[in-house]
Amino acid sequence: MLARIGVASLDELFADIPAAQRLEGLLDLPHGASEMAVERQLGALAQRNVASGSVPFFCGAGAYRHHVPASVDHLIQRSEFLTSYTPYQPEITQGTLQYLFEFQTQVAALTGMEVANASMYDGSTAAAEAVLMAHRLTKRHKAVLSGGLHPHYAETIRTLSHMAGADARLLPADPQADEDIMAQIDAETSCVVVQSPDVFGNLRDLRAIAARAHAQGALLIAVFTEVMALGLIEPPGAMGADIVAGEGQSIGNGLNFGGPYVGLMATRQNFVRQMPGRLCGETVDAEGRRGFVLTLSTREQHIRRDKATSNICTNSGLCALAFTIHMSLLGAKGLRQVALVNHARAVALAKKLGALAGVEVINQSFFNEFAVRVAGDARVLVERLATAGVLAGVPYARLAPQAGLDDILLIAVTETSSDDDADALVAALAGALPC
Amino acid sequence: MLNNQGRPTQPEKASAGHRTFTGNRGLQMEEALIFETGRLDVTGVDCEVPAPFGARLGGLERRAALDLPGLSEPEAMRHYVRLSQKNYSIDAGLYPLGSCTMKHNPRLNEKMARLPGFSDIHPLQPQSTVQGALALLAELGHWLTTMTGMAAVSLVPKAGAHGELCGMMAIKAAIAARGEAATRRIVLVPDSAHGTNPATAALIGFEVRAVPARADGTVDPAAVGALMGPDVAAIMLTNPNTCGIFERDIVAIAEIIHAGGGYFYCDGANFNAIVGKTRTGDLGVDAMHINLHKTFSTPHGGGGPGSGPVVLSARLAAFAPVPFVRAGATGLELVEHAEGQSFGRMSAFHGQMGMFVRALAYMLSHGADGLRQASEDAVLNANYVRAALNDVMSSPFGARPCMHEALFDDEWLKGTGITTLDFAKAMIDEGYHPMTMYFPLVVHGAMLIEPTESESLASLDLFIMTLRDLAFSAKRGESERFTGAPHLAPRRRLDETRAARAPKLRWTPPVPVAEAAE
Ligand SMILES: Cc1ncc(COP(=O)(O)O)c(C=O)c1O
Numbered sequence: 001m002l003a004r005i006g007v008a009s010l011d012e013l014f015a016d017i018p019a020a021q022r023l024e025g026l027l028d029l030p031h032g033a034s035e036m037a038v039e040r041q042l043g044a045l046a047q048r049n050v051a052s053g054s055v056p057f058f059c060g061a062g063a064y065r066h067h068v069p070a071s072v073d074h075l076i077q078r079s080e081f082l083t084s085y086t087p088y089q090p091e092i093t094q095g096t097l098q099y100l101f102e103f104q105t106q107v108a109a110l111t112g113m114e115v116a117n118a119s120m121y122d123g124s125t126a127a128a129e130a131v132l133m134a135h136r137l138t139k140r141h142k143a144v145l146s147g148g149l150h151p152h153y154a155e156t157i158r159t160l161s162h163m164a165g166a167d168a169r170l171l172p173a174d175p176q177a178d179e180d181i182m183a184q185i186d187a188e189t190s191c192v193v194v195q196s197p198d199v200f201g202n203l204r205d206l207r208a209i210a211a212r213a214h215a216q217g218a219l220l221i222a223v224f225t226e227v228m229a230l231g232l233i234e235p236p237g238a239m240g241a242d243i244v245a246g247e248g249q250s251i252g253n254g255l256n257f258g259g260p261y262v263g264l265m266a267t268r269q270n271f272v273r274q275m276p277g278r279l280c281g282e283t284v285d286a287e288g289r290r291g292f293v294l295t296l297s298t299r300e301q302h303i304r305r306d307k308a309t310s311n312i313c314t315n316s317g318l319c320a321l322a323f324t325i326h327m328s329l330l331g332a333k334g335l336r337q338v339a340l341v342n343h344a345r346a347v348a349l350a351k352k353l354g355a356l357a358g359v360e361v362i363n364q365s366f367f368n369e370f371a372v373r374v375a376g377d378a379r380v381l382v383e384r385l386a387t388a389g390v391l392a393g394v395p396y397a398r399l400a401p402q403a404g405l406d407d408i409l410l411i412a413v414t415e416t417s418s419d420d421d422a423d424a425l426v427a428a429l430a431g432a433l434p435c
Numbered sequence: 436m437l438n439n440q441g442r443p444t445q446p447e448k449a450s451a452g453h454r455t456f457t458g459n460r461g462l463q464m465e466e467a468l469i470f471e472t473g474r475l476d477v478t479g480v481d482c483e484v485p486a487p488f489g490a491r492l493g494g495l496e497r498r499a500a501l502d503l504p505g506l507s508e509p510e511a512m513r514h515y516v517r518l519s520q521k522n523y524s525i526d527a528g529l530y531p532l533g534s535c536t537m538k539h540n541p542r543l544n545e546k547m548a549r550l551p552g553f554s555d556i557h558p559l560q561p562q563s564t565v566q567g568a569l570a571l572l573a574e575l576g577h578w579l580t581t582m583t584g585m586a587a588v589s590l591v592p593k594a595g596a597h598g599e600l601c602g603m604m605a606i607k608a609a610i611a612a613r614g615e616a617a618t619r620r621i622v623l624v625p626d627s628a629h630g631t632n633p634a635t636a637a638l639i640g641f642e643v644r645a646v647p648a649r650a651d652g653t654v655d656p657a658a659v660g661a662l663m664g665p666d667v668a669a670i671m672l673t674n675p676n677t678c679g680i681f682e683r684d685i686v687a688i689a690e691i692i693h694a695g696g697g698y699f700y701c702d703g704a705n706f707n708a709i710v711g712k713t714r715t716g717d718l719g720v721d722a723m724h725i726n727l728h729k730t731f732s733t734p735h736g737g738g739g740p741g742s743g744p745v746v747l748s749a750r751l752a753a754f755a756p757v758p759f760v761r762a763g764a765t766g767l768e769l770v771e772h773a774e775g776q777s778f779g780r781m782s783a784f785h786g787q788m789g790m791f792v793r794a795l796a797y798m799l800s801h802g803a804d805g806l807r808q809a810s811e812d813a814v815l816n817a818n819y820v821r822a823a824l825n826d827v828m829s830s831p832f833g834a835r836p837c838m839h840e841a842l843f844d845d846e847w848l849k850g851t852g853i854t855t856l857d858f859a860k861a862m863i864d865e866g867y868h869p870m871t872m873y874f875p876l877v878v879h880g881a882m883l884i885e886p887t888e889s890e891s892l893a894s895l896d897l898f899i900m901t902l903r904d905l906a907f908s909a910k911r912g913e914s915e916r917f918t919g920a921p922h923l924a925p926r927r928r929l930d931e932t933r934a935a936r937a938p939k940l941r942w943t944p945p946v947p948v949a950e951a952a953e
Binding site: 321383 | 530
């Protein structure tokens, strides 16, 4: 090979690396290991974690444990899906393009919006991009963020806004969903960002907020972290939302310690040219047959560069496929049923917990996650229960230590939590709480 | 019929000639959308039916229609298997997309990522219950900082562009900390840069200024010197660059930027060419993202997910985002809330764990020796392809060695009436995925070929012979092999103009005949 290239040694090919910076020896890292040795090493690390399926488990707060049918993981591991690139050559990527078109249709239907894009990194980054999109649409720079927003989402939005020179005002944590966000909307407001179910689990009626925002020329951005809820609750599109940004992990995707997940973004048709991310559209080929392509690319970085709507390139393709397949298996009927089971189990657990001394359920409404006020610091309680083999939920103070809500514990219940799990939580809590 | 951009304008007759009743052609199946075949009363999942209970939805029950049909498991399997068969993939063939690094994705990585101890843990479980996961983050960070010789790493970013954002936000925070936020507003970006570079800089309010390239495709330190000033925040430079060339004056460029009070962001998408050959930190870089989905073999998944950790110099380390892992009193701990100079949080949770496991499995498998060899083989393969095509195609920067990818322009197609797009589409008929086309923008009709280290000599030789055959055919003026191509793929060329003119971005039910007539 070297002869055909016309060099005497491999080193000649690296001659452009300045001599003083060229590495002669090996990096100070181990030598390569066999497949078996790597399995042993990583297996040992995996062993040191408590898998959610191995204990009574109630953590949510933006990531949810649901049952994903075995066929989903099988299908997404097909080489043709797993090991292909972004569908830039549509003639030989119709498989990817067609599922993206199905994904966009499903997301639009679930959220009650007209169009959805082909995915964002996750819910939090989708929310941050939605805010910048609203600024472009309204030509204003002030966002108002609800105190019911997941603190990670609020921080993500604020970091990006701050860096982009825009203003994002966050209201105080709002566990009872009784903030007066409408009073914050004025003629300079670009958008209001409201999450439902909110981080405490409360369901929020967005209609009046949308009306007030629209009256001031502002947009309503609706956020969710639990997409499963949309099987049971009124979608944001039906309540006047202009942009919807949410986390799609619950459908098709496992917990994975926080990623990769799949960001969902949907909006109105007439806003689509300001939308970030890839879009798949229908067209025909040279023989007149239906086919799909990536479209409206003049919004994107590879065409528009510094004038693009976003810098996003690689997105969450395979996670979107998992979402699409799981959603296709569920159908509206299955989604509604699973969502109903989630809700039923949450209602039953809330009732049992509410009967415990030292535990108060603070929600008026919820889907599959609710907040309880416990005696003492919820972080300490959760650690104590973990030692007893129960993962009881997420202390709100872990997300927002400064909020003064150290006694709030977020508890999520899905179709995967059995009656025995619920009983174990109730018993463990009863034992751990001073009464 | 094709328009002057090579896009179809009106229907042609089926090229295969042989008509079938179903529209299928042997194993090539026509597949409807699920919305056209699924039924609203079907679901493919088992689900218990709860006993009646009092809902607590606060009057917000869904009233809006939800017209999503369901599929049984066998229907879903068939539908998605058939869709998959319309896709090209690395597992099926050479995938020479320059800059994208379509290398083999070892299946051990997939197996490891699916261990329940990694795949089935929650990001907000008590830290005492995820010590193995935190150890994995620390271990991956150790490999990345060692390979690059950098002070710190943030594992948070979710892809390359998100890594760019992370690095540039750290730079912006560092500049603000110096009290220069109002004055240093310019970021220097060569025209050859990937679109994400200028898009990232602009997203956070920087003004992008172009840096011209020399005739040999690299950046001239003198050109950087001429642009450098107290208004410049940073340079974003790709190395090896998007023309597949190592920026030989990178150290001098770093010195000019630093002397002028700026920061050096390096786009590390092409790090796969130089692992173990040189260290980023030794070159004077302040921040660089690494696409785990390129250099470290995590699968591209049809467009994602990726992972784009950013390594940082000592000057920028303090500005890194949260969360990160550090050693605490009782084991490893995650720092989840910004302290000191950290610029804060840029996404929920801790990064793309699923990708971390895969990348670390690849690193452990290869080791210091194997990683270096992978880079060497990638460069060897690219040069082999370049040398073997050099006499029939044209190189914008002459017959000089390249790094991991070989760049050609369309000079050699002049007068044939055949474009880079046509040539690429003809490769499809030969069973190859085309190379990256029309990128970098600085080269006319660019064709960027990255074979990666995964290809055997036999595979490279067949690829080379195929491209030579196509090239001779183009020069002989056999334009029908190109201008109508592809003839044999699941679809002929698609009408992109039509897709963009009246965007149809979701399925909608067909309008009933009676209504349509009104
Ligand atoms: C040179 C270069 N920079 C940046 C990127 C962006 O990376 P990502 O797609 O992971 O966001 C890419 C890849 O697409 C690239 O090739």
